[in-house]
Amino acid sequence: MDPIIELDQVSYTYENAAHPALQQVSLTVAAHQWVAIVGLNGSGKSTLAQILDGLLPIDTGTIKIGGQPLTTDNLWQMRQQIGMIFQNPDHQFVGATVEDDVAFGLENQGMPRDQMQQRVHWALEQVKMTAFAHKAPQTLSGGQKQRVAIAGVIALQPRIIIMDESTSMLDPTGREDILRIMQDLQQQLQITILSITHSMAEIVQADQIVILQAGQIIKTGTVEQIFSNLRNLTELGLQPPFTQQLQADLRAAGVPVTAQYHNKSRLIRELCQLRLKM
Amino acid sequence: MGKLIIGRYLPGDSLIHHLDPRGKFVGTFLFVLIVFLANNWETYLLLTAFVLLAVKLSGISLKFFIKGIRPMIYLILFTVLLQMFFTPGGDPFWQWGIFSLSKLSILNGLFIFIRFLLIIFISTLLTVTTTPLQMSDAMEYLLKPLRIVHFPVDEVALMLSIALQFIPLLSDETTKIMNAQRARGVDFGEGSLINQIKAVVPILIPLFVSSFNIAYDLSVAMESRGYHGSEGRSKYRQLQWQAADTWMLVVFGLLAVCLIGLRSY
Numbered sequence: 001m002d003p004i005i006e007l008d009q010v011s012y013t014y015e016n017a018a019h020p021a022l023q024q025v026s027l028t029v030a031a032h033q034w035v036a037i038v039g040l041n042g043s044g045k046s047t048l049a050q051i052l053d054g055l056l057p058i059d060t061g062t063i064k065i066g067g068q069p070l071t072t073d074n075l076w077q078m079r080q081q082i083g084m085i086f087q088n089p090d091h092q093f094v095g096a097t098v099e100d101d102v103a104f105g106l107e108n109q110g111m112p113r114d115q116m117q118q119r120v121h122w123a124l125e126q127v128k129m130t131a132f133a134h135k136a137p138q139t140l141s142g143g144q145k146q147r148v149a150i151a152g153v154i155a156l157q158p159r160i161i162i163m164d165e166s167t168s169m170l171d172p173t174g175r176e177d178i179l180r181i182m183q184d185l186q187q188q189l190q191i192t193i194l195s196i197t198h199s200m201a202e203i204v205q206a207d208q209i210v211i212l213q214a215g216q217i218i219k220t221g222t223v224e225q226i227f228s229n230l231r232n233l234t235e236l237g238l239q240p241p242f243t244q245q246l247q248a249d250l251r252a253a254g255v256p257v258t259a260q261y262h263n264k265s266r267l268i269r270e271l272c273q274l275r276l277k278m
Numbered sequence: 279m280g281k282l283i284i285g286r287y288l289p290g291d292s293l294i295h296h297l298d299p300r301g302k303f304v305g306t307f308l309f310v311l312i313v314f315l316a317n318n319w320e321t322y323l324l325l326t327a328f329v330l331l332a333v334k335l336s337g338i339s340l341k342f343f344i345k346g347i348r349p350m351i352y353l354i355l356f357t358v359l360l361q362m363f364f365t366p367g368g369d370p371f372w373q374w375g376i377f378s379l380s381k382l383s384i385l386n387g388l389f390i391f392i393r394f395l396l397i398i399f400i401s402t403l404l405t406v407t408t409t410p411l412q413m414s415d416a417m418e419y420l421l422k423p424l425r426i427v428h429f430p431v432d433e434v435a436l437m438l439s440i441a442l443q444f445i446p447l448l449s450d451e452t453t454k455i456m457n458a459q460r461a462r463g464v465d466f467g468e469g470s471l472i473n474q475i476k477a478v479v480p481i482l483i484p485l486f487v488s489s490f491n492i493a494y495d496l497s498v499a500m501e502s503r504g505y506h507g508s509e510g511r512s513k514y515r516q517l518q519w520q521a522a523d524t525w526m527l528v529v530f531g532l533l534a535v536c537l538i539g540l541r542s543y
Contacts, residue, residue: 029518050498055501055502076506079502083502084503086495091492091499092496094496094499094503096439096453098375099514100514103514104500107504107513108504108511109512110510110512117514137443138443138447153503156503
């Protein structure tokens with residue numbers, strides 16, 4: 001598959017900061033993938049998201065989106081290909097009603113009004129918020145607000161969506177809802193999703209995991225590759241997923257399950273097979 | 279704060295609710311000018327009848343308007359009394375030093391009282407039947423001519439609409455900060471004036487800091503959604519001018535003509 005995002009030796013240092021927030025970061029993301037970016041607080045995850053959208057100017061290196069290098073001249077065209085959903089839903093509303101907010105990005109593109117109405121309607125339908133179109137965003141719950149934020153981004157029909165801890169302020173149900181909506185949309189629209197997250201549910205369903213530490217990428221790989229070694233994980237500040245913790249505990253208790261990472265259904269199958277052999 | 283009714287919106291489905299906010303805005307402004315045409319009891323009677331009819335049409339009970347005046351009643355009475363005692367002319371039936379009362383001055387005070395009531399009623403009518411959003415749209419439209427002198431109308435309108443919709447968020451934030459400071463032992467509204475003012479500082483500074491943070495987050499979110507100035511933007515929301523709006527302005531015109539007629543008569 002063609003790479004949609006290519007970072008080559010990218011560095012960025014905030015003003016007055018002693019250490020660079022990102023240091024010689026190189027990363028390639030294939031199109032239509034779900035990439036989880038994980039790391040401790042202050043490891044440079046959000047900075048990475050913001051430099052991808054051209055919100056922060058990089059010091060060195062190159063960024064290519066869809067094969068084209070990101071420069072100050074083509075910044076606004078490139079930005080049309082990327083949608084960002086932020087952490088705090090309250091701080092990302094511009095419109096006074098739900099539909100106004102969804103239309104905001106379209107207004108910026110100068111889209112004609114009748115076309116905008118169709119898009120807004122479509123986007124709200126995707127996130128199942130059509131009934132709330134005329135409500136004020138303040139009257140919605142956290143999960144509903146985040147759905148509206150998603151609608152605002154997908155109305156622009158970007159090729160890449162970056163979720164910057166978008167589910168961190170939601171309750172478990174709200175988080176699941178958002179995750180399911182994003183998975184559906186990813187399948188349906190063939191978008192690439194970069195999700196910055198601490199949520200294990202989100203991490204284990206990603207195609208690729210990128211681990212950042214102190215502004216550097218220290219590991220990338222699939223879920224199986226990353227979670228195959230339990231001891232390594234805690235050093236990276238990552239909590240092992242529930243199934244892997246269970247595998248480790250079972251092994252410690254003398255049950256001969258494999259050390260390799262299994263997801264829930266595979267672990268269940270292996271346990272059933274072990275039971276049959278006993 | 280909870281008592282003040284001016285500036286609050288009451289949802290409804292009346293004729294007045296459905297009028298174009300631009301028309302209502304202009305109408306209210308005209309009314310405030312028209313009120314000054316009135317100078318005798320016939321004209322005041324006509325104006326009062328007109329306002330009561332407008333209130334009736336809005337479907338909001340008169341009680342609500344009267345309640346809305348309560349916080350301002352002392353200010354109004356003070357002005358009216360000043361007018362009564364200090365209006366010279368007529369033959370005073372009571373006098374003490376510089377104070378005097380005459381039939382003319384009492385009548386004058388009464389007229390001013392009615393004038394106040396009418397202006398407050400009609401402006402309350404505007405705000406209770408128009409959403410803040412419609413209001414800012416109307417203002418944006420009415421400010422448009424200022425573009426000729428390079429006044430940034432779109433930016434001001436965007437600022438206005440963002441400011442309006444962040445009021446609830448910031449007031450929630452204020453309550454949160456106040457409660458957090460109370461939990462740490464700050465007393466609000468107690469002690470001497472100096473101490474009360476000092477107690478405001480632990481609310482004000484975190485509130486400022488948090489508004490800076492909100493502004494930063496919002497600007498990043500806006501930029502990431504492609505906002506780069508008002509140039510080349512289209513508009514999703516559109517106001518619709520209907521026949522009823524034109525009729526409303528015609529009615530205001532007729533009212534003015536009647537008043538001028540009654541005034542010289």
